Amino acid sequence: MRKFQVCVIGSSDATYEQYSTAYEIGKYTGTKGWVLVNGGRGGVMEASSKGAEESSGVAVSIFPFDDIDKANAYTTISIATTIGYARNCITVASGDCVVIVGGKSGTLCELTFAWQMGKTIFSCSWVEGVSMDYADKKLDDKREDRVIAVHDLTELFEKLDNFYEDWLSRRDN
Amino acid sequence: MRKFQVCVIGSSDATYEQYSTAYEIGKYTGTKGWVLVNGGRGGVMEASSKGAEESSGVAVSIFPFDDIDKANAYTTISIATTIGYARNCITVASGDCVVIVGGKSGTLCELTFAWQMGKTIFSCSWVEGVSMDYADKKLDDKREDRVIAVHDLTELFEKLDNFYEDWLSRRDN
Amino acid sequence: MRKFQVCVIGSSDATYEQYSTAYEIGKYTGTKGWVLVNGGRGGVMEASSKGAEESSGVAVSIFPFDDIDKANAYTTISIATTIGYARNCITVASGDCVVIVGGKSGTLCELTFAWQMGKTIFSCSWVEGVSMDYADKKLDDKREDRVIAVHDLTELFEKLDNFYEDWLSRRDN
Amino acid sequence: MRKFQVCVIGSSDATYEQYSTAYEIGKYTGTKGWVLVNGGRGGVMEASSKGAEESSGVAVSIFPFDDIDKANAYTTISIATTIGYARNCITVASGDCVVIVGGKSGTLCELTFAWQMGKTIFSCSWVEGVSMDYADKKLDDKREDRVIAVHDLTELFEKLDNFYEDWLSRRDN
Numbered sequence: 001m002r003k004f005q006v007c008v009i010g011s012s013d014a015t016y017e018q019y020s021t022a023y024e025i026g027k028y029t030g031t032k033g034w035v036l037v038n039g040g041r042g043g044v045m046e047a048s049s050k051g052a053e054e055s056s057g058v059a060v061s062i063f064p065f066d067d068i069d070k071a072n073a074y075t076t077i078s079i080a081t082t083i084g085y086a087r088n089c090i091t092v093a094s095g096d097c098v099v100i101v102g103g104k105s106g107t108l109c110e111l112t113f114a115w116q117m118g119k120t121i122f123s124c125s126w127v128e129g130v131s132m133d134y135a136d137k138k139l140d141d142k143r144e145d146r147v148i149a150v151h152d153l154t155e156l157f158e159k160l161d162n163f164y165e166d167w168l169s170r171r172d173n
Numbered sequence: 174m175r176k177f178q179v180c181v182i183g184s185s186d187a188t189y190e191q192y193s194t195a196y197e198i199g200k201y202t203g204t205k206g207w208v209l210v211n212g213g214r215g216g217v218m219e220a221s222s223k224g225a226e227e228s229s230g231v232a233v234s235i236f237p238f239d240d241i242d243k244a245n246a247y248t249t250i251s252i253a254t255t256i257g258y259a260r261n262c263i264t265v266a267s268g269d270c271v272v273i274v275g276g277k278s279g280t281l282c283e284l285t286f287a288w289q290m291g292k293t294i295f296s297c298s299w300v301e302g303v304s305m306d307y308a309d310k311k312l313d314d315k316r317e318d319r320v321i322a323v324h325d326l327t328e329l330f331e332k333l334d335n336f337y338e339d340w341l342s343r344r345d346n
Numbered sequence: 347m348r349k350f351q352v353c354v355i356g357s358s359d360a361t362y363e364q365y366s367t368a369y370e371i372g373k374y375t376g377t378k379g380w381v382l383v384n385g386g387r388g389g390v391m392e393a394s395s396k397g398a399e400e401s402s403g404v405a406v407s408i409f410p411f412d413d414i415d416k417a418n419a420y421t422t423i424s425i426a427t428t429i430g431y432a433r434n435c436i437t438v439a440s441g442d443c444v445v446i447v448g449g450k451s452g453t454l455c456e457l458t459f460a461w462q463m464g465k466t467i468f469s470c471s472w473v474e475g476v477s478m479d480y481a482d483k484k485l486d487d488k489r490e491d492r493v494i495a496v497h498d499l500t501e502l503f504e505k506l507d508n509f510y511e512d513w514l515s516r517r518d519n
Numbered sequence: 520m521r522k523f524q525v526c527v528i529g530s531s532d533a534t535y536e537q538y539s540t541a542y543e544i545g546k547y548t549g550t551k552g553w554v555l556v557n558g559g560r561g562g563v564m565e566a567s568s569k570g571a572e573e574s575s576g577v578a579v580s581i582f583p584f585d586d587i588d589k590a591n592a593y594t595t596i597s598i599a600t601t602i603g604y605a606r607n608c609i610t611v612a613s614g615d616c617v618v619i620v621g622g623k624s625g626t627l628c629e630l631t632f633a634w635q636m637g638k639t640i641f642s643c644s645w646v647e648g649v650s651m652d653y654a655d656k657k658l659d660d661k662r663e664d665r666v667i668a669v670h671d672l673t674e675l676f677e678k679l680d681n682f683y684e685d686w687l688s689r690r691d692n
Contacts, residue, residue: 001422002415002421002422002423002424003422005414005423005424035423053347058404058423060406060423062425066439066463068439068440068441069348071348075348076347076348077349077381077404077406078348078351078440079425079436080436080439080440081436081439082436082439082602082603082604083256083259083429083432083435083602083603083605084262084601084602085262085286085601086256086259086260086261086262086263086602087259088259089258089259089429090259090426090427090428090429093412093414093426094414094424094425095414104312104313105285105288105289105312105313105315106285106289108285109282109285109286109289112278112279112281112282112285113258115278116258116282139278139281140277141277142278174572175590175594175595176595176596178587178596178597231577233579233596233598235598239430239612239636241524241612241613241614241615244521249520249521250521250522250524250554250577250579250596251521251524251613252579252581252598252609252613253612253613254600254609254612255429255430255431255432255608255609255612256429256432256605256608256609257412257428257429259428259429263598263599263600263601263609266585266587266600266601267587267597267598267599268587269587290585430608431632431635432605432606432607432608432609433605434605435603435604435605436605450658450659451631451634451635451658451659451661452631452635454627454631455628455631455632455635458624458625458627458631459604461624462604462624462628485623485624485627486624487623488624
């Protein structure tokens, strides 16, 4: 039976705050038995995978290039997409929800895809980067809702728990 | 010998101003003998292709879906990418430069790809949407330069002419 | 630490023999603690995933379309590639080796990608379809070796075990 | 108004016969005012583009990589797909019909995509490679028809002319 999949997006060159935040989020997904999905490279991606692996979770790398062995060292399962950065589209499509931690233009790209796909997006508003800039924002008029601002890890985990409960009950019906 | 390729990006549901601006840009590319590249759908894409075709130019549609016949009616050449919106990456990669006319989240997606690819980006700052919001902005610290603000069509055409001359001289060397 | 990933390819409309063979292979991957990767649809893909799930394994669906919930019912983790059948490339790139069970033109497509990527390919020569037609064949002169013919499940599992041991020792160095 | 698009597929390392055959086909497309589409690399792709350019035609390169300037020297318009060999899918989807000239595993990959898309496929049966091996063959039971064997250039051009007339009349209705 399919597991709940959380996609974490953020920059491959992370600040200390971005790295440690992503690590905690990854760790939480592992503890809960969820699957972590990310872009498979360094920085925020590596940090969240490290957290997932260290809590006995599963970290799936949606890696841009051909070599299944080049995703970061904390990858449990490596998807070698071979299609370069067009893979941004796959990364967010493969999350039941998306969490933004910091981020630059690559993360903004993933945010636009997530927005257009109608994904629920949680944004760490206290972390500098795309997650701060787009928290509580609308990208355009295609959706009624907003990028959901979360203000600390406690709030994020609570919101993820609630979203997961909804997902579970939708699935069981 | 390869022709100069101008990529125009903007929304599939265009305002009158966006439509007429894109039409004039397409017309200019046709007059100059350049190739127009866009996403092949409605709105700004259709308008720029209409302009290109009406000035005996070539409009290439980088269409998201499978059916070569479903690109807009002003398409000269249809590229059926089959890969959905991941094709945003292809659209901007296939321009020697990129021009933004209005735009929502899909256009923002294309802008992020263009930025990461190091493309020269001209943004119609007088047209509401992404082109107004990102004119003269940096998306992040990965590049030293900015999205180039152009303030009217005359300025845009002058800047395109200059860029084309540079492109020509680079090619001839 | 990344797990060993076995990609199984075959048709979405399977014969009884193809289905039961794929089921046994999936079951074996689960028993061994390996990750099964396939295209996420019916037939051979579903069968191998069913086997993996029923032996407490992990079945990853590299699904062609957008909807993370549309992969077959035995999917543990769903990768919604969004890029249609261009995803064939991703499916085989994400296996440390590839196993063919039956198959039609879609499977042949995946075989060509696997061949070009230099993947080790095991082909169930007793199962009608691509796996019978291409067992012990070369696709062209780009490789010295051949598609490896396996003649029954016992031989396949032995060869997979050996390949896995090699993979392990390469990784540990 | 969209032009008629002919996709030519074949190997990047062509024999003399493959090269000269592809050259003549490209030349014919240019003479007729059709658009030639191919994968943008060497060998058969280069040869057909050379023919098209030398007869004042248009050669569109569906290039696997990022750099718009790396397609072969006879490219009129370069589509930088950025997605690697998954672009095989785009090349054939962008032809109103497909012509095979020689070919190895990469060409076989494109043939499988063309088959699954329901494209009309003409195969140069006198040219060694995929075009000889698959002429007059069915890839599987998904289609009633066959890969159409053509036995010399005269027959090919006649068949292309007829197909074009049909395409024209379908479009005008």
